[in-house]
Amino acid sequence: MPDARQESAKKQPRLIAGKTRPASNPANQQSLTQFQSAVQFMQEGKFDKARVLFEKLTQDGAPEVLERSRVYLAVCSRHAAKAGLAFATPEEQYDYAISLLNTGNYEDARDQFEGLLGKNPEADYAHYGLAVLNSITGQAEECLDHLARAISLNPQNRIQARSDTDFADMADDPRFTELIYPET
Numbered sequence: 194m195p196d197a198r199q200e201s202a203k204k205q206p207r208l209i210a211g212k213t214r215p216a217s218n219p220a221n222q223q224s225l226t227q228f229q230s231a232v233q234f235m236q237e238g239k240f241d242k243a244r245v246l247f248e249k250l251t252q253d254g255a256p257e258v259l260e261r262s263r264v265y266l267a268v269c270s271r272h273a274a275k276a277g278l279a280f281a282t283p284e285e286q287y288d289y290a291i292s293l294l295n296t297g298n299y300e301d302a303r304d305q306f307e308g309l310l311g312k313n314p315e316a317d318y319a320h321y322g323l324a325v326l327n328s329i330t331g332q333a334e335e336c337l338d339h340l341a342r343a344i345s346l347n348p349q350n351r352i353q354a355r356s357d358t359d360f361a362d363m364a365d366d367p368r369f370t371e372l373i374y375p376e377t
Contacts, residue, residue: 318343337366
């Protein structure tokens with residue numbers, strides 16, 4: 194026959210460093226499972242599906258996953274916004290790329306310029322934009338390649354590059370000087 198002390202010890206949660214051990218709660222388990230599924234969707238690039246789950250978790254999920262769910266929800270929203278960009282003309286996309294460049298968002302600007310070139314490899318303005326971006330980011334070879342291509346497609350880009358302060362880091366490079374002042 195069990196002792197009364199043993200019975201009461203079985204019913205009380207164990208104390209660890211002055212804290213009670215959390216009991217396994219089915220709602221918490223469900224939140225954790227949902228969180229794992231959302232992370233899996235995110236890793237697979239299925240940001241819309243992940244966003245739906247993270248939104249639900251931020252409203253009624255377990256406290257353990259609340260903060261991470263908010264962070265991941267922001268990531269999913271950012272990816273969804275990026276995927277939702279639609280431009281009526283290549284010029285609109287170019288303007289957007291320039292705005293990204295001007296705010297220091299170089300990787301997204303590069304994606305936009307490369308997207309323009311993917312649609313039209315002869316877009317001199319996209320080559321020029323990439324030349325500027327590469328100059329700013331210290332990639333001299335790539336800068337020279339894109340600037341040479343921009344000038345070959347549209348000689349007016351040579352005149353533009355002469356007064357463009359974004360090429361200040363390239364001014365000491367003799368290859369740059371030769372490219373924009375071929376007559377000297």
